[in-house]
Amino acid sequence: MKEGGLFDIIISVTEMKRTVGDGKNAVEYELTRKRVKNINLRIARDGAVKVSAPPFSPLPLIDAFVLKHADFIKKGRERAASSPSAAPKLDAESRAELLLAMTRHCKEIYPLVKGVKKLFPEIKVRAMRSRWGSCAVKKGTVTFSTMLYGKDERLRRYVAAHELCHLAVPNHSRAFWALLLEIVPDAKELRRKLNEKSELPIDNSSER
Ligand SMILES: [Zn+2]
16 A cells, blocks of 8 residues: 555545634634645635645644735635626626616616715626625716526615615715615615525625
């Protein structure tokens, strides 16, 4: 038997999930022990953090390695989340159908948005995986994710209203929610429904 043959088999099944850091900065990663020389870290397409480490690398050392690369991980995960390949690519017909439906919602909602100082925005549909919609207030563009294709009309209308309300209030403040709830009284329930199966934020306005 080749040296280390059995050993390789044993260590290749030694996988575990670990979490380092705390609160907002906590990072969960999957550790695999391998016959590698150095600790390696990569971000999978789904945003998972995969770490491989030599068989006897002490755990504190691996944790420290992961923590040291927190910025790299954050950027990699953001990239993975917004990767167009990860969201459904619609054929031209379905895309046009979704664009039409979202434009119709926006046209109905726009006159209801109190305090809107912007002209009716340009409506776009894009393969976004990280967000249901986004609103570029300065550019006057509202973009919806192709993931909304086939979703319930009430949910789509909610996302449209949410983005259009950002034309009046750019953040997720109390004023924003008051405005949105006037147009969509069950907004909070719809928001919960929309995020039930995924952890997607509606958009990133709270971080702006
Ligand atoms: Zn928002």
